Amino acid sequence: MDTVLLEMKEHIATITINRPKALNALSTEVLEDLNTALAQVCATKSIYALIITGAGDKSFVAGADIAEMKDKNVDEAATYGRFGNQIFRRIENFRCPVIAAINGFALGGGCELACACDIRIAADNAVFGQPEVGLGITPGFGGTQRLARLVGAGPAKEMIFTGRNIKADKALAIGLVNSVVPHDELMAAAEKMAANIAKNAPIAVANAKTAINEGLQTNIDAGINIEVKAFSACFATEDQRTGMNAFVNKEKVDAFAN
Numbered sequence: 001m002d003t004v005l006l007e008m009k010e011h012i013a014t015i016t017i018n019r020p021k022a023l024n025a026l027s028t029e030v031l032e033d034l035n036t037a038l039a040q041v042c043a044t045k046s047i048y049a050l051i052i053t054g055a056g057d058k059s060f061v062a063g064a065d066i067a068e069m070k071d072k073n074v075d076e077a078a079t080y081g082r083f084g085n086q087i088f089r090r091i092e093n094f095r096c097p098v099i100a101a102i103n104g105f106a107l108g109g110g111c112e113l114a115c116a117c118d119i120r121i122a123a124d125n126a127v128f129g130q131p132e133v134g135l136g137i138t139p140g141f142g143g144t145q146r147l148a149r150l151v152g153a154g155p156a157k158e159m160i161f162t163g164r165n166i167k168a169d170k171a172l173a174i175g176l177v178n179s180v181v182p183h184d185e186l187m188a189a190a191e192k193m194a195a196n197i198a199k200n201a202p203i204a205v206a207n208a209k210t211a212i213n214e215g216l217q218t219n220i221d222a223g224i225n226i227e228v229k230a231f232s233a234c235f236a237t238e239d240q241r242t243g244m245n246a247f248v249n250k251e252k253v254d255a256f257a258n
Ligand code: HXC
Pocket: 021, 022, 023, 025, 026, 062, 063, 064, 065, 066, 067, 080, 081, 084, 105, 107, 108, 109, 110, 131, 132, 135, 138, 139, 140, 141
């Protein structure tokens, strides 16, 4: 992998999009490397939380690679859009929580990548936008779908139709990010949150993620059934016995098995 760095330590993996000269723009090579890194993290069962960030001080991801995209025909554009969407869907459905640590520009495909993650922490220099209509295209890696689900149709339409960027404080105000931290504290904040997630029962966390994601796509009654299934399935795990016995015995859980 030339364009993506992968670090795994203890129960936390960090994927860094590493193409800083192009502000970490998503070329096909970057998408392929990202896919490879995701497969490696997925196969490493001891990883309970994943952080995605961008290399350098300036940019998380400045979008899909415009130079590579510009000469595509309709079929090639559809193939490219499907490929990116397949990877972002993989992130959304990833077996453990994914935190976007947004260290600068999150534009176009970069904003869409952040939206595919479960939790977004922004540095105070972060800038968000869906500038695609200014390039003569629509968002193509899930922006017309996830952004509206996250922040509501009004703010999403404003961002997408105007193509105007917003700063971190506005992103926080509309619910696009969970928190904003000083730039030099970003990775520490993301790692602290990842560690907090990783110390909990991993199957319970994974079941909760699935229940939230699946429930958001259905009505409340079907959603409650999804929750009952997720909740009751935990009672077949060692972690449920460990967690509840520790509580009644007034002990602390050292570590969950799974
Ligand atoms: C290719 C990019 C790029 C991109 C930046 N670069 N963004 N290359 N694709 N999306 C490259 C520049 O060409 C330049 O390369 C280098 O990174 C530094 O960028 P500058 O423009 O010189 O930096 P700066 O003046 O600081 O401006 C930063 C910026 C600007 C505001 C982020 O780069 C910008 O507007 N980038 C494009 C943002 C965008 O429109 N994103 C959406 C793309 S469409 P050189 O070689 O000149 O140094 C999209 C669709 C997704 O994402 C769905 C597809 C299916």
